[in-house]
Amino acid sequence: MTSHLESLKPKAHERIRQLKYCFRKMLEASRNRIVFFGGDLNLHDNELRQAGDIPTGIYDVWIETGQNLRYAYTWDMKWNTNLSFESSNPPRFRFDRLYFRPARSTMFNLSPASFKLKGQQMIPSIQRFCSDHWAIQAKFKISPSS
Numbered sequence: 764m765t766s767h768l769e770s771l772k773p774k775a776h777e778r779i780r781q782l783k784y785c786f787r788k789m790l791e792a793s794r795n796r797i798v799f800f801g802g803d804l805n806l807h808d809n810e811l812r813q814a815g816d817i818p819t820g821i822y823d824v825w826i827e828t829g830q831n832l833r834y835a836y837t838w839d840m841k842w843n844t845n846l847s848f849e850s851s852n853p854p855r856f857r858f859d860r861l862y863f864r865p866a867r868s869t870m871f872n873l874s875p876a877s878f879k880l881k882g883q884q885m886i887p888s889i890q891r892f893c894s895d896h897w898a899i900q901a902k903f904k905i906s907p908s909s
Contacts, residue, residue, distance in 0.1 A: 801861035
């Protein structure tokens, strides 16, 4: 599943409602299926807490791969100059996230192996980044079930 949850602080209540809905859909999916959910969630950490945190059985890929601070900020106005912020402390947030719920009964296990950010090079011809958000690249390890 992919989503673009409501943007900006005034829409926090709606964003929390949307996040709860997506988590519920992940949990309701057949246990024979692996479920991924991610996108531009515009999510602040305090909003995740208000939503009741990540439900048991659902995992945040960035957390599961060690919470590397190099890849923490997917919306980083310190480095991404597509938007102009006149500040000595420009905003940096982990708005884009990827969650997964493993299947219960399969012939293999799926586990997160790496989490990186992409799109951090300017397009030379226009001296702009392709987005004001960095892209998530996640790799998973597949191993036989025991």
